[in-house]
Amino acid sequence: MEITLQVNGKARTVDVDPRISLLDLLRERLGLIGAKKGCDHGQCGACTVLLDGRRALSCLALAVAVEGRAVTTVEGLASGDDLHPLQAAFIEHDAFQCGYCTPGQLCSAAGMLDEPGPSAVTEDLRTDPGLTPDEIRERMSGNLCRCGAYVNIVSAISEVAR
Amino acid sequence: MNRIEGRVKVTGLATYAAEYPVEGLVHAFPVQSQIAKGRIRQVDAAQALAMPGVLAVLSSEDPPELAAAASGELALFQSREVAYRGQLVAAVVADTLDNARAAAAAVRVGYDPDDHDVSLRADHPGLYKPDTVNPGLPTDTEKGDVEAGLAAAATVVEVTYATPVLHNNPMEPHAAIACWDDEGRLLVYDTAQGTTWSRDILARVLGLPADRVRVVSRHVGGGFGSKGTPRPQAVLAALAARAVGRPVKAVLTRQQMFDVTGYRTPTIQRLRLGADAEGRLTALEHVAYEQSSTLEEFAEQTATPTRIMYATPALRTAHRLVRLDVATPSWMRAPGEAPGMYALESAMDELAYAAGMDPIELRVVNEPDTEPHSGLPYSSRDLVGCLREGARRFEWERRDPAPGVRRDGEWLVGTGVAASTYPARRRPSRARAVRREDGDYLVQVAAADIGTGARTALTTIAAGALGVDPDQVHVELGDSDLPAAPVAGGSMGTASWGSAVVRACEELKSDGREGVADTTEEIEGDAQFARHAFGAQFAEVRVSSVTGEVRVSRLLGVFAAGHIIDPQLARSQFIGGMTMGMGMALMEETLTDEEFGGFLRRDLAQYHVPACADVRDVEAVWLDERDVELNPMGSKGIGEIGIVGTAAAIGNAVFHATGHRLRELPITPAKILMSRF
Amino acid sequence: MKTFDYARADSAAEAVRDHAPGTMYLGGGTNLVDLMRLGVAEPDRLVDVSRLPLDRIEQAGDRVRIGATVRNSDLAADPGIRARYPMLARAVLTGASGQVRNVATVAGNLLQRTRCAYFQDVTRPCNKRRPGSGCPAIAGDHTNLAIMGASEACVATHPSDMAVALTALGAEVHVTGTGGDRVIPMPGLHRLPGDEPERDTVLEPGELIVAVELPPPPPGAMVYRKVRERASFAFALVSIAAALDVGADGTVAGCRIALGGLAHVPWRAERAEQALLGGPATGEAFLRAAEAELEQASPLPRNAYKVPLTRNLIVSTLEGLAS
């Protein structure tokens, strides 16, 4: 099937097998290795990208099903040589070790900063809580980091959320 | 200094093994055994071969040629015998991953199964005494008379602790791309913690001279031991590439990683401790029961930390192993120390309660002058300093030792402490340093950066040795064509590579143009010392009296680990290890499937590792140590000690909170509820 | 993954028309694609319903109609849901991760399949996946599986959090199919395993969920609480959705309790509700009610902990609501 999608602002038209995931399309066909495959089953967050600006898992998205959508990968976060504030904060706070979860953490955080509403740890669900460390921890829990960089990830995101 | 590769990592440009753009690449996908023991009758690949895009099927029907030296987990498709469920028995090579995977599901394997035995028991008739335990240590040690010491003791603690199968689960799955050139040379992009060793082993397995194999691993997405030796995917990629005459990529799925990339052996550990009225140990015995596969002997050094921790007139340690129809266990962060110290430090806490002593004071009164089993002097040891500093920060003196009495609503609150330790070793390494034409310095060593920050640490070390700005130093690593170096493992990486880098830089400084170093002789000449890092872990937990949920509200690690080369990297390493220790304490567990063999919970939705929400207040600090007996940097390894003792500190805190001593990890709500009601 | 055809439906009617044996509807795909990759689901054809114009949350009189393709995160962020049905918002927010919730649909969430390890592994037997092959979970790992309403054929649990809240709220599921439209009350969508564990729900092949309707919220306070050993991004060991209305005289005027992680269905604790109605709102009464419910429990060795856990959870949740 031939599909067209916007990838980091550019229209890409590709002929795909309906089985291919958006993640494999990015990594194997479009040369965008930023989105990582950690589990291929929605359980780790390493493949997180922004779909029409919202964070989503590219491993559980069939490429054919995201036809016409705008995909932003970690490669598309920076503007030219200027890092996205989250990218800069991750470096400053040493918010990664092996770096394999990092693109997913960054895309997830970028999406999370714009998400409205409460989280599972918000006391009063009618309020929109600020991004306290507890709120960030809960909202970022879909991104596993086996190196255990969470402490620094939370401080990096806190700095940007402020 | 921030991580040198920080920018490429946050922009998604860092290239991991599976990500090299190679022309004409095709994909291999394994077929795994569905029995735990027996023989493969036949492999019927007809249907698979007829599927779209399929190029070849590899299996023991037509064993691909490997060297006679190939054995164990890497001797792919050589034998019809099945050693465990999940073992690779065939593989499909196809143009796309989806085609390869679909065809792999269509390969029909017929078996003649035998009865399997996959359960570790302390009374297993197959238990035996291996010749040595890793890494070449004595299996048993005995000093003094344990029975007499116990008989004379005022307080005796006899306990059995158990730890489950644990999986390293680095975020990056094991992957390899193999390319053969026209001259029969092999290039493998692999997920390797050490390219030199990886190259040597691959060459041996494939029957090639080492100089015809090159392994490249510029960025590695974590390994924690599981990438310390080549795993089957590297051999598979090489064989498949040879079979189809094209470069082949083999990436394991997360589920396959559970089966074929190693795991921490489950342990059953029996401890007997005796103490006199002042709390001084009169006897200490630690016996560990563990498993290995029928393919290879892997004997984890679980009881060895007990040999070096506390002064006692009678000390006995022993290891017994049983070979089961399971995959071969392997290294996982602090192999031996992590489960062993969990048991020892939990038992010490039990002893403190039994003797009516403060657990810190108990450890202090048992501080040895020399290493207990060997009598060697310590190059440095500051466990007491760590305990005291931690106690100060944790306001330990205000702690009421009574268990099960602090409540905050439904939550029971408790604190616990445990000691940690890890050997400070180094291995021979080579390195090269040259002055480039632009005046900057190039430092080459086949080290690996698996997330430890090796590039950054080696840059700091080289800049220090050269007396230049770090900006002028460029470190190249992750390639077996570089000067040979040991793996990133055993917390030896930085000490080993750094020693060679310092020597190469020293030579460059006197030579002006180039310096090459090989530290083999230097290390052979090292004086006899007991070299270990030490630490103290403090945990505060909250245990729900309603649900049995355990939340760690605070973790503090205080470490004495020699000179800290880079505080930012060190803090990340310590905290990362402690975070993994929290997982070990509270959630990590792979189940062995007694009925069918193999493992259950083979994914990240079932094998839980800590998530961001679990990690609240975790801090690591250190005491500065000057130790000239280690290496030119005066450093001790820091990659593993962070996980050692964490689980015991948390378990001890759970006891303090609830009054219940749970002696089997992980400490889950199920176990808490069943012990309480 | 087996090859399949892919088509996107523009209307519910078209989707239903497009359905044939071997066809499956694709919502967000967060469960279906997962199961297809495992080889557990092997559709010949996918009809993508995720872009159907069913993505609105609308007030209809005193009821709220939630379109089938409303994303889980949009449901939880909806001000009306947060204010009037907080147990639902909380239940959704405790499920999966932000990334999954952004994509997962209401219908897909209701129809997600069990997380039983054997079900997810095509190399092992499982009655639900391969009828008649056996249920290894009963003798093997059933730590997270059912203690209520299970059968000898299957002890699986339904994993959804949202469904537990919808069950407590008495929601209605609106479906359309070749046989016309119908409304299925909750509880009632999911079924106990009996000797047909391959059937999770009462839906007929080809039936499409178009909406979920909420009746007005029950009076009194309501909550959702989920128990898990990992603090987030984990399925429930047990969860509870409860609402309690205590009259001026201190007796229970109304009460809703639904439990997750206990059964093949989101479990409405009717016996406990009955035991409480009209009686005192005291800890003792709550305990008796919990025990009345748990009389039906038939735990297995590894999941026996769910009995005290559920008992404690009911008592403590109701105590919290009463105060």
Ligand SMILES: Cc1cc2nc3c(=O)[nH]c(=O)nc-3n(C[C@H](O)[C@H](O)[C@H](O)COP(=O)(O)OP(=O)(O)OC[C@H]3O[C@@H](n4cnc5c(N)ncnc54)[C@H](O)[C@@H]3O)c2cc1C
């Ligand atoms: C790692 C992970 C953790 C998770 N944790 C939780 C958790 O803690 N709690 C929880 O509740 N859930 C959890 N989930 C499950 C998640 O909530 C579901 O996957 C999701 O809600 C399914 O929605 P979907 O739209 O993606 O469904 P899909 O995957 O698209 O579909 C699921 C099923 O519904 C059918 N279907 C879809 N739409 C319709 C329709 N309109 N009419 C009829 N049939 C339809 C499909 O054919 C399929 O059978 C988790 C998922 C993952 C991957």
Ligand code: SF4
């Ligand atoms: S409990 Fe149900 S889903 Fe699990 S193995 Fe048994 S039959 Fe299959």
Ligand code: FES
């Ligand atoms: S790879 Fe997509 S969530 Fe793990």
Ligand code: FES
């Ligand atoms: S940095 Fe290695 S997994 Fe997060």
